[in-house]
Amino acid sequence: MATTSGQEHCPLCGHAFDAAAQGCRPSCPLAKGCSVVCCPGCGYTFPQERAGLAGRLRRMLDRVERRRTGT
């Protein structure tokens, strides 16, 4: 499961960046193809939330929120 392109917000420094090519996978000696992204601003690493099960959960919560607010 590799990272997917899209806007990410770093939970540590707040920097907004495109996750494309910011994955740690080219550098990690073991976990090639994982979904962890590295913030280009401060280097903080965090798993991308738009991929895998977390991504599905996020999309479901977004749909619920849109229905609730009628947008």
Next chain:
Amino acid sequence: MRSPSNEALELAGGALDGKEIVSADRAVILVGNPNVGKSVLFGALTGKYVTVSNYPGTTVEVTHGSATIEGRPWRVMDTPGTNNLLPMSEDEQVTRDILLSESGYLCIQVCDAKNLRRGLLLTAQLAEAEVPFTLALNMADEATSRGFAIDLEKLAEALGVDVVSTVAVERKGLAALQAKLGGARPSRFTPRYDAAIEQAVATVVPMLPRAGIGPRALALMALVGDDSLRTWLAGRLPAGELERLDRIRRELAVRYPESLRYVVARQRLASVDRLHDAVVTRTGASATSGWTRRIGHASTHPVWGIPILVAVLGLAYLFVGVLGAGTAVDFLGHTVFDGYVVPWTDRLVRALTPSGPVQEFLVGPAGAATIDRNGLLVGRYGVVSMGLSYGLAIVLPIVATFFVSFSVLEDSGYLPRLAVMVNKLFRRMGLNGKAVLPMVLGLGCDTMATMTARIMETRKERVIVTLLLALGVPCSAQIAVILAMTAGLPLAASLWFSFTILLVLFLVGWLAAKVLPGRGSDFMLELPPLRIPQAGNIAVKTVARIEWYLREAMPLFVLGTLLLWGLDRLGWLRVLERAAKPVVTGLLGLPAEAAAAFILGFLRRDYAAAGLFQRYQPFMEAGTMTRTMEIEVTVALVTVTLFIPCIANFFMIVKERGWKTGAGMAAFILPFSIGVGAALNVLMHWFY
């Protein structure tokens, strides 16, 4: 007017592949802190959108293009983001060298309007450098939405340069910026330093050669002992003058307990703070008004921040230790795995596969007890009975509750504040301020944090930071198991553990600070508003982390099982245990079987701790831990925490620092961790 030459590009070391250089008489250089929208502004000015990844350690990229401004052609150069003209990294040195080597250019300083204080620190240095510039307050919309009101006229008056409000991504304010560019001029804002520094500056200024930046800035750089500048000066000053400069610097340095770099930065910051407070006001529109702002402020306060830090860590400790290690492990480990999964799988595998190595690998040797309260690992190395049990029934509930706590820290905005508080503590330990970032990142994953050690300036600093990470900074999964283990210990034993780890970090950090040339740096982090965490966000973050954990850790748990199985089949496990017995039982006072836990520790330290947890958890639950057991747990936890880094971290150390350094660190850490464990064993038997 001379435009930026290729000399700057050579200094920068950056290739300009594929970038067209257009001949023009006028030149403008974009400078600014990292991540303030410089590249977006560059794209808007030149018509090209350029994405620059200022990732620490990557090839420094300097990009330039051409623009038509007010009907005339200009060359535009985009520089790497910098917080300081006294460079602390390769990126910052490139920007400083460009300004130093060029002449006749104009600058646009791009500043994040919602973090004006950080931008003004650079403004003050550009003013000292007598660089002609116009100040672009970018992201002005975000600053307004966060409740910042900046008096542009007052700021322009104080600086003596034009100040333009911009939103580069929406091209707002660009026309005004272009119109003001031609009027760029040096700022009259001059931070004043104490009498001794001003006297030294006055003495040094006449000695210095002409450069692209003003003599006052050059004198300050020379006085604080900038190594990269010294090389530049060495080629331009007679040896006698260079020696005189060094003498003045030494005489000045002895006046202060801190480094001159720190003293100058602190006094400059005081000037910037006065200017900042005069031009910035907070309006009622702030997203962080009321109690959240007050708590947010208190959370980084030198006094009030500490009880808040202790309370936050205490709550996480209770949540992980009681709910994760107690209730969740009890249910998953005892009820689900020991009660159903392991026995059922055991019967199924033995029925379907012939007895032999494959069967033993999957469920362990025939006849071995499914639950062995008194033994440690022996006879339990089946993939299901050990690998999956450890991974899913013991470690997963613990790390899952820890991930919930960590997600709350992230989503509430407390995490950056935690970094600020840790920075303050680390500075008191004598560590270089810049070393804090990899340390904080190490609490997430030591492997990736080892990579960010690249931001340290010298090889020596990078090695020390890598060593501290490998030695004493536990990763998130390891912290979780540590919290679970210490929750089952009396407070006194937990304090022995915490004190020992902090003491080791302090001593190694203190020694590192003594060994390293004493240069600190500012630790700058934008603090987002403190807010009430959202349940949906926490759920998504936790699920994302659990997925990551399962993908990364579980294969290693199976690999560890395979390793133990192989060692046992070949009879090497008992040989290793016998060989390690004098150390494990004699020095550390642990059961001989604990040797296997340390072998697993090289694969993942949380895996090793899980073995220890499984052994002692029933006694912790029943409240029948003896004094000897409490000492054993504390000594084992300290030794495992300080033990050689996990295999992923080790490979990263080798990749980043080379085989010799990697092997050297392992050779140091292995006896060191055992030595500390042995000393603790003796001390606890005397005083606990």
